[in-house]
Amino acid sequence: MKILFLLCFWITAVSFAQPVTTVAELLESVSRAAQGTVIDIGEGTFRLSQPLDLKSGTTLKGAGIGKTIVTHTPEWKAATDSLPDPETNHQKFDRSGYLIRFADKATAITLSDMTLTGPQLHGAIFGFGNTELKLHHLRIEDFLYAGIRTYAMSHAKIHDCTFVDSGQRWERGQPGVKGGITGGGIFVIWLSDSEIWNNRFLRTKTAPNEHYYGIKGRxxxxxxxxxxTIETNFSIEFPFENDQDVEIDHNICHGTISIPKHAGGPVPASGKTFHIHHNLFRDSYSIEFVRNGVEIDHNLFDFDPAQDHGNTISGFGKAAASGPAQFHNNLVSNPGRGVIWINEPFNRLEVRNNHIIARTTATPRTEGLLGFNADCDFKTFVFKDNIIECLGTARPLFRNDASAAALVENNRLTNVTDTARYMNQQSGALVGLEGPLAFRCGVDGEVVVEGWKSQPAAK
Structure with missing residues (x-):
């Protein structure tokens, strides 16, 4: 029995004695790797002429980011006529243009401590139906479409990676074209029971048509x-499909979080599709709506008044959505066009205990801070216990008279011009945030938020 146990342990934890140092050694080690094999890659640049295919239970570990570099030969150029890929039709995916591929439905693959770089390939990593992946301490840089591209992945952990110029907009072989279909630094279709944390997404190309996406899912x-920390045009995008219990928190978002669904989508048994909390938002076009079953709370929305192009929350659809949604205990500094604008009819919205300071913007913006379709059931709307201050340019609370049928109660309003529309009866309840807003966010909690202020954390 003891011998059998030791034999099983050896089979599930094999490690090659010396790091591989050539492409030939790497290919051979991967091809004969048994379940549980750990392959160490030495320092150096490894240029592949075809995808490296990993099997279940394989660990591929480099000597460190910038020390082990896996890339492609100059002759290997992925076909661009298959981009953008069909997103949800996995049978039509072009898998040939990825540096590393995981075997279909492979489990327990670990990839770490190396740099993966293009620029002539669709992406760094491709996987289908994989479970228990661990991807960490990777630098993924300069790919045509996506950094990590997966379909039906579950129980995965992606952390402590840096994505640079990976996950861009693509339209029929033309990278960066506005209006194209997008990839993502991390592009996941049907993701479940997984965690993504401590990753940095960077965009270094600044041409007008260069657009990069951080985390994208369906x-x-x-x-x-x-x-x-996501410094790309769109920070996180989960549009269209039915989502459930997705928690988005303690991120620094320089771009938009996009979560729209036709008619808002179903509300799961848990009551929550997305919970967006304790994030720092830096772009006035912060959240793209609509989605039913959303809670947005304890965020700092801190915008440059010169960049007044967006509403903090924007909905562009036409199909009526039943809600609900909650927006509470947020600080909003310098909203541009407004705080919430929803084009389609939307019901069961609660906006409470927020503090909003609207200063004069570059345009300047003068429209109401809240804009809703006149066909909303405003009897299901609640606006209460908020502090709303318009400093400089006075602005109305609502953009139309119909919105005033909502319950408007116990708000402290300064320089708001349409107070004759609604009662705003005072109840004596606490206005503004129910407690101090204080948290750390971004990679390793690199930024400290204390009330209206955000600054680098002390080292």
Missing amino acids: QGKRCHIHHN
Whole structure:
């Protein structure tokens, strides 16, 4: 029995004695790797002429970011006529243009401590139906479409990676074209029971048509996305499909979080599709709506008044959505066009205990801070216990008379011009945040938020 146990342990934890140092050694080690094999890659640049295919239970570990570099030969150029990929039709995916591929439905693959770089390939990593992946301490840089591209992945952990110029907009072979279909630094279709944290997403190319996306998905269930620093045009995008219990918190978002669904989508048994909390938002076009079953709370929305192009929350659809949604205990500094604008009819909205300071913007913006379709059921709307201050340019609370049928109660309003529309009866309850806003966010909690202020954390 003891011999059998030792034999099983050896089979599940094999490690090659010396790091591989050539491409030939790397290919051979990967091809004969048994379940549980750990392959160490030495320092140096490894140029592949075809995808490196990993099997279940394989660990591929480099000597460190910038020390082990895996890239492609100059002759290997992925076909661009297959981009953008069809996103949800996995049978039509072009898998040939990825540096590393995981075997279909492979489990327990670990990839770490190296740099993966293009620029002539679709992406760094491709996987289908994989579970228990661990991807960490990677630098993924300069790919045509996506950094990590997966379909039906579950129980994955992606952390402590840096994505540079990976996950861009693509339209028929033309990278960066505005209006194209997008990839993502992390592009996941049907992601469940997974965690993404401590990753940095950077965009270094500044041409007008260069657009990069951080984390992009189509349906997330029971996923946690936290402590990422995302300096791309769109920070996180989960549109269209039915989502459930996706928690997005403690991130620094320089771009938009996009979560729209036709008619808002179903509300799961848990009551929550997305919970967006304790994030720092830096762009006035912060959240793209609509989605039913959303809670947005304890965020700092801190915008440059010169960049007044967006509403903090924007909905562009036409199909009526039943809600609900909650927006509470947020600080909003310098909203541009407004705080919430929803084009389609939307019901069961609660806006409470927020503090909003609207200063004169560059345009300047003068429209109401809240804009809703006149066909909303405003009897299901609640606006209460907020502090709303218009400093400089006076602005109305609402953009139309119909919105005033909502319950407007116990708000402290300064320089708001349409107070004759609604009662705003005072109840004596606490106005503004129910407690101090204080948290750390971004990679390793690199930024400290204390009330209206955000600054680098002390080292």
